[in-house]
Amino acid sequence: MNAEERRLDVLRAIVADYVATQEPVGSKTLVERHNLGVSSATVRNDMAALEEDGYIAQPHTSAGRIPTDKGYRRFVDRLSDVKPLSTAERRAIQSFLDGALDLDDVLRRSVRLLAQLTRQVAVVQYPTLTRSTVRHLELVSLTPARVMMVLITDSGRVDQRVVDLGDILAEDNLSRVRALLNSAIVGRRLSDASALVAALPEDAPNELRDTLTTLAMVLIDALVEHPEERLVLGGTANLTRNVADFPGSLRQVLEALEEQVVVLKLLASARQPGTVRVSIGEEIESEDLRATSVVSIGYGPGEMLLGGMGVVGPTRMDYPTNIAAVHAVARYVGEILTGR
Structure with a gap:
């Protein structure tokens, strides 16, 4: 083992002991606790070299050493693999x-x-909005003039809104509105879907236009909300x-x-x-x-x-x-x- 590898072993031992005990670590303790295979004089020399390189430091109140940010960085960078969980x-x-x-x-x-x-x-x-797409939009009639709108994305996000339509909506018209909205936005990115929803009322049949306008305003709010924050x-x-x-x-x-x-x-x-x-x-x-x-x-x-x-x-x-x-x-x- 060369001096570089040996010093890394000493650094690993200092990190392990300090994390476990919260006490600064001395060379005597290292030799007693860890099978480093070298004398305490060699460990002292290695600790002096590690300190000179900025990997460990001496808190003013103690004879022991603690890892620095640079020392932890070296330790983390030399972790060869992610430790498997049991x-x-x-x-x-x-x-x-x-x-x-x-x-x-x-x-x-x-x-x-x-x-x-x-x-x-x-x-x-x-989940960030920008990468989500619409999986399905459901409209559920709660009363003749009130519906629950449920927006489901491919990331598993579910957004529920209760919408007062201001007018009675027949069941067959509810089905038509549901179909129109789904055909416009299913499979679309949420960021694109809001523009498509905004354009829907313009081309809608007269009897559905007011309902679609009301639903579109609520739906756009759901689509452009920022759950990534x-x-x-x-x-x-x-x-x-x-x-x-x-x-x-x-x-x-x-x-x-x-x-x-x-x-x-x-x-x-x-x-x-x-x-x-x-x-x-x-x-x-x-x-x-x-x-x-x-x-x-x-x-x-x-x-x-x-x-x-x-x-x-x-x-x-x-x-x-x-x-x-x-x-x-x-x-x-x-x-x-x-x-x-």
């Missing part, structure tokens, strides 16, 4: 998510699951378990996490289903979140990206476990949405 963990994820009733439930369950598996704050972004957040209390990880800034972190735009930016870099991205400390754009790391991934059926999900926690986190959990939950969510 069969029991995979089965638990699958059965928990399989019980979901609809898209909202899938995302709520995903957040709870990620927060439990990682003991960090979990975040899931709603909707997030599900869970496990915020997990951050308060280790207040020492956020010297003087836990409140800032919590306030930043309440800002949807800030969190969406954290997830924006996860552009690909199946590829986990890790942003550490200083690499994060938001100044209030510089004491955190973000493990994120895109989710969706196959190669199709619907949105991002991930976890936010202190830089002193169990990266292998968190990467594995985020990867596994995203994969199952993609499979569930494919099957819907």
Whole structure:
């Protein structure tokens, strides 16, 4: 083993011990706890070299060392593969998510699951509109002058609106309106569908024009709404378990996490289903979140990206476990949405 590999082993051992104990790590402890196969003098030399290169640092109150953001980055970059979850963990994820009733439930369950598996704050972004297409539009008569409009997209999103028509609509005319709307928008991107809906009343038979105009206004509102700016957040209390990880800034972190735009930016870099991205400390754009790391991934059926999900926690986190959990939950969510 060359000196470079040996130092990487020492760095891995320091990261593992510091994540587990929250205590700065000394050379004596490393030699006792880890089978590094070298003398404590060699470990001391390696730690001095790692410190000189900026991978570890000495907190002023202690003789031990802790990893820096650069050290965590090196550690994460050298993780050869995503650590596989145990069969029991995979089965638990699958059965928990399989019980979901609809898209909202899938995302709520995903957040709870990620927060439990990682003991960090979990975040899931709603499927982005731009990539969704209309699967079906249903109109259900509630009273002769009131209908429920149900818009269903290929990403599993269901949008329900009750519409007062202002006039009585006969059942056969309701069927005609339903057919007109579906023929215009089924299979279309949501962004294109709104323009097609807006044009419908102009060419409609006279007796349907008022009804179509009323429905079109409500439908356009549903189509151009922005669920990509909707997030599900869970496990915020997990951050308060280790207040020492956020010297003087836990409140800032919590306030930043309440800002949807800030969190969406954290997830924006996860552009690909199946590829986990890790942003550490200083690499994060938001100044209030510089004491955190973000493990994120895109989710969706196959190669199709619907949105991002991930976890936010202190830089002193169990990266292998968190990467594995985020990867596994995203994969199952993609499979569930494919099957819907």
